[in-house]
Amino acid sequence: xxxxxxxxxxxxxxxxxxxxxxxxxxxxxxxxxxxxxxxxxxxxxxxxxxxxxxxxxxxxxxxxxxxxxxxxxxxxxxxxxxxxxxxxxxxxxxxxxxxxxxxxxxxxxxxxxxxxxxxxxxxxxxxxxxxxxxxxxxxxxxxxxxxxxxxxxxxxxxxxxxxxxxxxxxxxxxxxxxxxxxxxxxxxxxxxxxxxxxxxxxxxxxxxxx
Amino acid sequence: xxxxxxxxxxxxxxxxxxxxxxxxxxxxxxxxxxxxxxxxxxxxxxxxxxxxxxxxxxxxxxxxxxxxxxxxxxxxxxxxxxxxxxxxxxxxxxxxxxxxxxxxxxxxxxxxxxxxxxxxxxxxxxxxxxxxxxxxxxxxxxxxxxxxxxxxxxxxxxxxxxxxxxxxxxxxxxxxxxxxxxxxxxxxxxxxxxxxxxxxxxxxxxxxxx
Numbered sequence: 001x002x003x004x005x006x007x008x009x010x011x012x013x014x015x016x017x018x019x020x021x022x023x024x025x026x027x028x029x030x031x032x033x034x035x036x037x038x039x040x041x042x043x044x045x046x047x048x049x050x051x052x053x054x055x056x057x058x059x060x061x062x063x064x065x066x067x068x069x070x071x072x073x074x075x076x077x078x079x080x081x082x083x084x085x086x087x088x089x090x091x092x093x094x095x096x097x098x099x100x101x102x103x104x105x106x107x108x109x110x111x112x113x114x115x116x117x118x119x120x121x122x123x124x125x126x127x128x129x130x131x132x133x134x135x136x137x138x139x140x141x142x143x144x145x146x147x148x149x150x151x152x153x154x155x156x157x158x159x160x161x162x163x164x165x166x167x168x169x170x171x172x173x174x175x176x177x178x179x180x181x182x183x184x185x186x187x188x189x190x191x192x193x194x195x196x197x198x199x200x201x202x203x204x205x206x207x208x209x210x
Numbered sequence: 211x212x213x214x215x216x217x218x219x220x221x222x223x224x225x226x227x228x229x230x231x232x233x234x235x236x237x238x239x240x241x242x243x244x245x246x247x248x249x250x251x252x253x254x255x256x257x258x259x260x261x262x263x264x265x266x267x268x269x270x271x272x273x274x275x276x277x278x279x280x281x282x283x284x285x286x287x288x289x290x291x292x293x294x295x296x297x298x299x300x301x302x303x304x305x306x307x308x309x310x311x312x313x314x315x316x317x318x319x320x321x322x323x324x325x326x327x328x329x330x331x332x333x334x335x336x337x338x339x340x341x342x343x344x345x346x347x348x349x350x351x352x353x354x355x356x357x358x359x360x361x362x363x364x365x366x367x368x369x370x371x372x373x374x375x376x377x378x379x380x381x382x383x384x385x386x387x388x389x390x391x392x393x394x395x396x397x398x399x400x401x402x403x404x405x406x407x408x409x410x411x412x413x414x415x416x417x418x419x420x
Binding site for chain 1 (some may be wrong): 223224225240375377378379380381382385386388389390391393394399400401402403407408409411
C-alpha cells in the first residue's frame with residue numbers, strides 16, 4: 001500500500017524546522033546549516049556507515065512523488081523571478097514528480113534525473129490526491145518545510161515520520177509541533193540517539209490513515 | 211565547588227514542563243502524569259536498575275538546597291490558604307532548606323525529614339545567594355517549574371541540567387526553551403535514549419558560571 005511519509009526532517013530541541021528570516025543568502029535563516037550538518041557528514045568520503053547513515057538512506061527509497069511547500073522551493077519572493085528553478089541546480093535530489101504548493105503556480109519544469117516540478121494552488125488534501133496518483137504503488141514524501149509537514153500531520157494525512165532532533169536551541173522559527181497535541185495517541189513514537197548527538201524519532205501511525 | 215543544577219526535569223517533545231490549566235485536582239494540568247510515569251516506574255518493586263533509574267538517582271545526591279517557583283509549591287491561589295503546606299505531605303522529598311519564590315511570602319515551615327520551606331519575594335539572582343549560603347559546599351537544585359528553570363537558565367545561573375524528554379506532544383503549557391536561542395553555545399549537550407522511550411539530555415556548562 002502506498003504510504004505518506006516524512007523522512008530525514010531535522011528539527012531543533014525546541015521544535016523548529018528552520019530559522020528565520022529565510023532569504024537567498026540564508027535559506028535556513030539564522031539556523032544556518034546546523035540542522036543539516038549531521039546528514040551532510042554522512043555523505044563525506046569515509047564517513048561512518050552507522051545509525052545516521054541508515055536513517056539518511058530512508059530518503060531515497062520507495063518514493064514516487066514529493067510534495068513541498070513554497071518556502072522550500074525558493075527564498076521569499078521566488079514567484080517574482082521567472083528564472084528561478086529551485087535551490088538544487090539542474091539535477092535536484094528528488095528524482096520523481098515533485099509538487100510545489102503555491103498560490104502562484106507556473107508551468108511545470110522538467111529537470112534532469114527524473115525530477116519534474118509541478119506547481120499546485122491546492123489544499124494539502126487535494127495536492128495529495130494528485131501526488132498519490134503520480135506515485136502509483138510507491139510512497140509520497142512530504143518534503144517540508146515545517147509548516148507543510150505540520151499541515152499534513154494536522155490534517156491526519158501522514159502514515160510515518162522520521163524526525164532528526166538536533167541538539168541546538170533555535171529559539172524562533174516555524175514550529176513543527178504547533179497544534180499537534182496528543183500526537184502520541186495517533187502515532188507510536190520511538191526515539192534513538194545516535195553517537196552524533198542527533199536523536200532520531202520514528203513516528204508510526206497506530207492505524208492506517210483514511 | 212558548589213554548582214547550580216537542574217535534575218530529572220521532564221519535558222514533552224515540544225518542550226513543555228507541565229500542561230495547563232493547573233489546579234488542585236490537576237497539578238500537572240492536561241499533561242496528567244504522562245511526564246512523570248517513566249520516573250515513577252523506576253520506584254516500583256522489581257523495576258529495572260537501568261538508565262532511567264541511574265538518571266533518577268541524580269535527584270538525591272549532593273544537594274544542600276532547592277529553589278522552586280510558586281507554581282510548583284501549590285495550585286493557583288495557594289497563597290490564600292493559610293493551611294497549605296505543599297503537595298508532598300509532612301515529609302517532602304527535598305530533605306534540605308527549600309526556597310519558594312513568591313510575591314506573597316509567609317513564615318517558614320519546618321517539615322519532617324530535613325525539609326524546611328522558606329518563602330522569598332526575591333529575584334532569581336538574589337534567591338540564589340540565599341540558597342547557596344544554605345547549601346554550603348553542596349549544590350543548589352533548581353526544582354522547577356518550567357518558568358523557574360527557564361528564568362535561571364536565561365539569567366545564566368545554571369551549571370548543569372538533566373532534562374528528560376518524554377515522547378508526548380502537549381501542544382500547550384509553559385515552555386522550557388522559550389528565549390534560550392543558541393543554548394548550545396553555552397552548554398555541551400549530550401543526548402541518550404533509554405529503552406523506556408525517554409531521551410535524557412545532559413547539558414553541561416562549557417565554562418563555570420559567574
